[in-house]
Amino acid sequence: MTRWNLAVFAIILSFADTSHAGYYSDSGKGWWWYEKPEQKTEATEAEKSTEKPKQAATFKDFTYDQMWNMHPDQFKDFADTVKKKAVQTPTEGNVKEYYEVQEIARKKALAFTNVAQYVWQKYPELTTKKDYPITTPGNLARVSQIADERQRKLQEARDEFAMVYFNRPDCSYCDEQSKILDWFTKTSNWTVKQVNINENPALAAKFNVEITPTIILIQKGNQDYFPVSAGVISADEIEDKTYRAVRLLKGEITPEEYSLYDFQRGGGYDIKKRR
Numbered sequence: 001m002t003r004w005n006l007a008v009f010a011i012i013l014s015f016a017d018t019s020h021a022g023y024y025s026d027s028g029k030g031w032w033w034y035e036k037p038e039q040k041t042e043a044t045e046a047e048k049s050t051e052k053p054k055q056a057a058t059f060k061d062f063t064y065d066q067m068w069n070m071h072p073d074q075f076k077d078f079a080d081t082v083k084k085k086a087v088q089t090p091t092e093g094n095v096k097e098y099y100e101v102q103e104i105a106r107k108k109a110l111a112f113t114n115v116a117q118y119v120w121q122k123y124p125e126l127t128t129k130k131d132y133p134i135t136t137p138g139n140l141a142r143v144s145q146i147a148d149e150r151q152r153k154l155q156e157a158r159d160e161f162a163m164v165y166f167n168r169p170d171c172s173y174c175d176e177q178s179k180i181l182d183w184f185t186k187t188s189n190w191t192v193k194q195v196n197i198n199e200n201p202a203l204a205a206k207f208n209v210e211i212t213p214t215i216i217l218i219q220k221g222n223q224d225y226f227p228v229s230a231g232v233i234s235a236d237e238i239e240d241k242t243y244r245a246v247r248l249l250k251g252e253i254t255p256e257e258y259s260l261y262d263f264q265r266g267g268g269y270d271i272k273k274r275r
Contacts, residue, residue, distance in 0.1 A: 059100070166213065
């Protein structure tokens, strides 16, 4: 081998990766048998306990404008740090810093509220005041619309649906519910079929009735039924729940629209409305 070749060979050896040197001394181990290299173990609990915690940002690290313009997530963490510091060491300075941060939070909330009121006044379609007025005259008008719609829908549906009332003689709750149902039938002209579950256990089992009083609604020509109540409820609740059950069984609303009235279609409570 010439001197030139020897020199080149020496240079190659000097830059060669020595990580596999163990292979030559022990060829039965090492990368040849796909052994995994040693992994660094996590610090022990004792070692962790001696580690210095990261220094949290303090009040003096920021100007007022920097705190005002913080991202909400960052401000929340910062405010929490200042609060904990004040609670842990309630000095005059720490507590003062806490309330200074709270002042910024209060003013930020006020700024949002003010802009919200401005936006609602400028863009009234984004509010629900039309559908749910808070003034006394407006609320009275809303209640009147609800009552009219319920009664109209129940009058239209009374021949298409059957209301079944499950009770038993030894049920004191049924005695009270029966009185309320009497008022409902007189005002709505609905016919209610009463079923004593002691005498008709099979019928009660068919409709999964286990407690009394229970009221269910059945649509004629439809195998489905819908429970109106289980336990004593008021006449207003009977009217409201029956109204909604009728609309559900007729496919006029979906469960997602359960609280929607017809007069609210296209408004702020209509989930199908798109801008």
